[in-house]
Amino acid sequence: MDSFRDPRLSDYLPPIPERVAREDTLVSQGGIAHAERGERLLLDVVRAPPEYLRGVAAAVEYAERWHEQGPLALENGIVHLAISRISPDRHGEIPICWIERKLEGVPSFIVGRALRHLARDGAIVLLPAREGDVGAHLGRVQLRRPL
Known part of the structure; x- marks a missing residue:
């Protein structure tokens, strides 16, 4: 970073991903390359209300903590966040199929x-x-402690 200017947003972002052949990319859930998913995320964040x-x-603060704690903490955090962001049905319950739909691309196991x-x-x-x-074999969830 040039010390004679104010920092730019780009000073904080990862390098621009190089264009590579589809078969050479590491693919994340949903068949989208990790870098492409990150690039879309940056633009979606800027457009958010x-x-x-x-x-x-x-x-972001929670996610950084979960990443530091390891993959299981990250998985638990993602699922807990998804549950916390689903309105329950009239019984105060959330069918597990709704959670899986919200977490499309995350393996059911x-x-x-x-x-x-x-x-x-x-x-x-x-x-x-x-x-x-x-x-019906999946069951339901009742949220006791929101994230």
Whole structure:
């Protein structure tokens, strides 16, 4: 950084990703290259309304902490955040299929593992499915402790 000027936004951003062949990229969930997903995120953040910008700033602090604590903490945090951002049904419950839909691209075994951890920690209660639920074998969640 040039010490004779104010810092620019670009001084804080990762390097611009190089264009590479599709087969040479590391692909994240959903078939989008990690770098491309990050680039889209930067633009989406700038376009976000102010109330979401404040939320993003807080989420960044949590995400940094989860990354420092390791992959399981990150998985649990992502699932807990998703649950905290879903309006429950009239019974105060959230079908697990709604959580999986919100976390599209996250493997179901990761969602299941995080749900078990969150239940053990008292953040949620795992409940059986109700008659008529789609994916009835999955069950439901009741949020006890919002993130």
